[in-house]
Amino acid sequence: MIQMSGITKAFSGNVVLDNVQFELANGEIHALMGENGAGKSTMMKILSGIYSKDAGEIKVDGQAVQFKTPKDAEKLGIIVIHQELNMLPDLTVAQNLFLGKELTYGKTGILKNRQMEKEASELLSKLGLDINPRTRTGDLSVGKQQIIEIAKAIASDAKYIVMDEPTAALTDREIETLFKTIHELKAKGISFVYISHRMEEIFAICDRITILRDGQYVGVRNIPETNFDEIVAMMVGRELGERFPERNCAIGDTKLEVRNLAVNGLFQDISFKVRKGEVLGVAGLMGAGRTEVAQTIFGYRKANKGEIFIDGQKVSVKSPIDAMKHGIGFVTEDRKTEGLVLDFSIKDNIALANLEKCSSSGIVKPEKENVMVAKYIEDLKIRTSGPNQSAKSLSGGNQQKVVIAKWLGTEPEILILDEPTRGVDIGAKKEIYQIINQLAQAGVAILMISSELPEVIGMADRVIVMQEGNLTGEVNKDNMTQEVIMQYATGGEKVVQL
Template sequence: MKGIRKSFHHHLVLDGIDLEIRSGEVHALMGENGAGKSTLMKILTGMYEKDGGTIAVNGTDVHYRHPKEAERDGIVFIHQELSVIPTLTVAENIFLGREHTVGRTGIIRRKEMENQASVYLQKLGVDIAPNEIAGKLSVGKQQIIEIARALSTDAKCLIMDEPTAALTDREIQTLFTVIRTLKQQGVAIIYISHRMEEIFTICERISVLRDGRMIGTKSIAETNFDDIVHMMVGRQIGERFPKRTAPIGDEVLRVENLTQKGVFHNVSFSVRSGEILGVAGLMGAGRTEIMEALFGIRKVDEGAVYIDRQPVKLGSPRQAIEHGMAFITEDRKMKGLVLSMSVRENLTLPTSEKLASAGIIRAKQEAELVQSLIARLNIKTASAELEVKALSGGNQQKVVFGKWLMMNPRILILDEPTRGVDVGAKKEIYEIMNELTAQGVAIVMVSSELPEILGMSDRIMVVHEGKVSAIFDNEQIDQETIMRAATGGNE
């Protein structure tokens, strides 16, 4: 790609980008949220029309007008936001648009598709039934369907946008094994990720974008974490995890023997004001389900919840909100945002009643609050009136974060709060978490990133197969101890 330019609404988002990808290499593409990474890849695959520049594949100029055209040349984009159709089976999703039929009759050869889907799923080392309905699977398993779909097209250049965001450590290692196999077969892989550990483990070269410009390309062997961060943000961001200094006070939330039959059992824990309780565990262990039950999204069969030592009923999200509880979900696209609404409307969703007088929202007060929050969270948007679906994934996550900050919660549940968020924005979110705890907010943080769990938590609760297998003080443990408890070793 040479001299690629692109503007949206007179806003220049790509300014003369040059990028070269070689066969058989894993090439990292990094940059802060809104730097232009996904836009550049959407231009490559024909989703967006470029305003200037040229693209050549194997020395031949190309101009794709549709992703299908790029796919025929073996260029496949696995997007950060899942495009799995929840009502179809796993096999139907893998072969969507490329169904196996009996001649030209349109009759689908389901068994043949399921058998071939099994082959690709086995390559990824996962145990997913090809005839299972995709919508019933976890976010992590839906991500694996996306990867299997791309592999089934015999890709020559595979673009992976945050491919491990919803995967467990075991699934990530399986994916890396597949990537190394593809690399040996001459497949080029463009790897977009905010996880530095992954970049330095799996990639050969790295290109960094900042504010729509190419800052540079380096060999992984010639660079380090600090260099890449400086290239991304144009400044040093200091320690990765800010120091935890908030005083820990009295108990704010206590959960006793919370049970949803077949999902989680006898879950008990407490959180104090100013404290961050990290929640670790493997994918499917029940972490998200426990948080959803606490917020009234799921009905429980047994158990009790106490806030300020008083029993409370949390039978719905509205009741949870009325008790000062906020919940940032792991799936921002389906559960955290209304994508067709503006940034402003999404930010004020939980607090619209408080901003209204006689049913009419006080526009001036709303605008002031929204602008202050956009500035505080450094949300990169052309306007508060821009539809939130037009934002990058990381900036969408900041909007989800911001809408709950609007209501000044006493208890904040964070489920994968920094998924798909760049290193600079992560630091900003960590600092806001520390600000909130300094104000006495109690935080429960679910995370699959063990460095994040260890770097930000005061105590750590480990969930294994729907049960609390251990609760540790942070000073007592390391990643190995957490993984032992997460796999049932500390029963």
């Protein structure tokens, strides 16, 4: 087993882990939970040799160890599968599996490609994947890439696998395959550290939960002996109350209307309306075309067909600049590559979409910028050492709040939210839900794309459902259930007119 005790770590005098402990038994799936910034990632980076600890002890199978590099941890069978998968998309599956440990003919450097492909095929077969090892990895779904990451870990003789938000980009079917794979490996004695904010998954697959809060150890619980409310209280240090805030917004006239929108090869004949003060949920499986529709409305993609109306007037949206001029904001799905400039400060990121507001005669006025940024840091409760802190040093939840702050600064009349709480802890999720409610109460028309059905049902006034580029259903609040939504998402009758 792995035992971590008294682990302490500080960066520039800021203590991020304070006397923390963690234990992983053989053949166990152990969840590590806590709000964004609780210290989970730092803890696992210490375990995997990325960071050195300032104090404490790590034991593997009863022996004290000191990791100076990730290679040291890997030699003892500790492998981390990061949320951003470490696949080289232009290499084949076999080449990725043997990356860094290629089989060669002696010292010639000539690769034994056939042998590597044969061994890769055998390994993938054991994991239930029927994939040609010569397949370009970038052509595979994220779910299959996730399983290949596990195969890569097994090829490195992994005994302990750390998985960070492994299902964030997976479909329900891919999640089932992943869970089946994890259970099969668990039966062979391989242990998992499972980091996720999806409470339902934790209770479905894990044996125990260790909770961290503000860099400190809170406690450990056996799954059969605890419940959702207790874990949330341990994570946030208080009762969270209802998971979704009560919605009582007055819904007004139609603000945004989309008619017969289409982009060849992605989606076709999409029509819907969003009213002032309304949250319209968009559900569907991965690859259904939801994000592509949002990108087209925002002018990022060019439509081959269709019309967009705002306040009853037909508008032309050929670029994101056009969209912003029409009062549209867009919180994108991937905050790290699309929503933020990670090397920029919080202040610079929030100001990016608001330079005109912060300027006079074309010159940015720092005093205006500072006032606006300070307001959103306070209003959104962004945990930061100050506005000049870099975005990349923030936790995921606080990064998401910075993206939202950037668009709130534009005072949008229409706000598109694509997976607004992905990778965000339970406490920050509720804060984001409250922000959504406040915007709706102010009359903003909100289009919210989410893969989490409880979130869609808890927040939306209506839901439209997409499947393989088609609009297949519309569900009102009265009959909004996961079963009904999933029926449309997997191929219900097509809705011709909404």
